[in-house]
Amino acid sequence: MTSEKTAVHAAPSGEAAGRRELRTSRRRGWLGFLRDVLVIVVVAVLVSFLVKTFVVRSFYIPSGSMEDTLEIRDRILVDEVTPRFGSYDRGDVVVFRDPGGWLPVSTAPERSPFVEGVDWALSLVGLSAPDSDDHLVKRVIGLPGDHVVCCNALGQITVNGTPIDETDYLKLPTAESAASADEFDVVVPEDSLWVLGDNRYRSKDSRYNTDQPGKGFVPIENVVGRVFLITWPFDRFGLVDFHHEDFSSVPDPADAPDPEAAS
Missing domain, CATH: 2.10.109.10 (Umud Fragment, subunit A)
Structure with a gap:
């Protein structure tokens, strides 16, 4: 009887841990997505800046x-x-x-x-020509x-x-x-x-x-x-x-x- 009660009370605790893990996983997923977007934007701006400075x-x-x-x-x-x-x-x-x-x-x-x-920021990527x-x-x-x-x-x-x-x-x-x-x-x-x-x-x-x-x-x-x-x-x-x-x-x-x- 004691072991059954223990099992009954253990289930909610496991479900809560699962929900926490799911929330953490989603958070990590969003953070990873935002990080990837930030990297893409930074690389795009850097490439545009280099092109504008040295090529076109x-x-x-x-x-x-x-x-x-x-x-x-x-x-x-x-x-x-x-x-x-x-x-x-x-x-x-x-x-x-x-x-x-x-x-x-x-x-x-x-x-x-x-x-x-x-204007300065746009000029870095060639979208403005202030000079x-x-x-x-x-x-x-x-x-x-x-x-x-x-x-x-x-x-x-x-x-x-x-x-x-x-x-x-x-x-x-x-x-x-x-x-x-x-x-x-x-x-x-x-x-x-x-x-x-x-x-x-x-x-x-x-x-x-x-x-x-x-x-x-x-x-x-x-x-x-x-x-x-x-x-x-x-x-x-x-x-x-x-x-x-x-x-x-x-x-x-x-x-x-x-x-x-x-x-």
């Missing part, structure tokens, strides 16, 4: 200086691998940090610490050593004595307009670029910054990378055309004819 970076277009190739509020992707392991070509569309004095002093209203924090206003985007016309002149009798820019047909991408006031309203005759220094906007009469580019310390040239070390894709708006999604074929006949500076010898 996002910018938006704040002005019309590159119309119609790039339009205001376009969002673009910039290849950051080129400046580290490659070189640039004439016709490339590049984003670069202000060499000094190209951009006006910012008068943007001060934002709250919360907004700044959110777009501190950068410029233009097309490379002259490489180091190139002799770039505007303009010949047909209103074309010449590079190393060869005229460039820019009709594929230039936006001009009229079909008869020269490729630049301002004349220039420059030799691009070593480790620098001569850059112009496609909306040639509405672009404050190398031509208009010759009075700055850099004389209008962009140090290659200031170049963030080469624009290769428009991602937004969706109806403009697509690759950016560099029109390398328009520069294919330009000789290297060492192979260019000497204009003084020709005269």
Whole structure:
């Protein structure tokens, strides 16, 4: 009789232990799930940060200086691998940090610490581009050593004595307009670029910054990378055309004819 009572009282105790074990198991299951989600999020943010820092970076277009190739509020992707392991070509569309004095002093209203924090966090994964206003985007016309002149009798820019047909991408006031309203005759220094906007009469580019310390040239070390894709708006999604074929006949500076010898 005693053993039966013991057995009867032992059963509830076993059921309670089972319930506790089940609750503990469920808790561990949820904790494991949350841990896995946290690991996935951290890895995703880390990968996005590394990609944004070393491979691809996002910018938006704040002005019309590159119309119609790039339009205001376009969002673009910039290849950051080129400046580290490659070189640039004439016709490339590049984003670069202000060499000094190209951009006006910012008068943007001060934002709250919360907004700044959110913007900073989104920029880590490439979803925001808070420094777009501190950068410029233009097309490379002259490489180091190139002799770039505007303009010949047909209103074309010449590079190393060869005229460039820019009709594929230039936006001009009229079909008869020269490729630049301002004349220039420059030799691009070593480790620098001569850059112009496609909306040639509405672009404050190398031509208009010759009075700055850099004389209008962009140090290659200031170049963030080469624009290769428009991602937004969706109806403009697509690759950016560099029109390398328009520069294919330009000789290297060492192979260019000497204009003084020709005269």
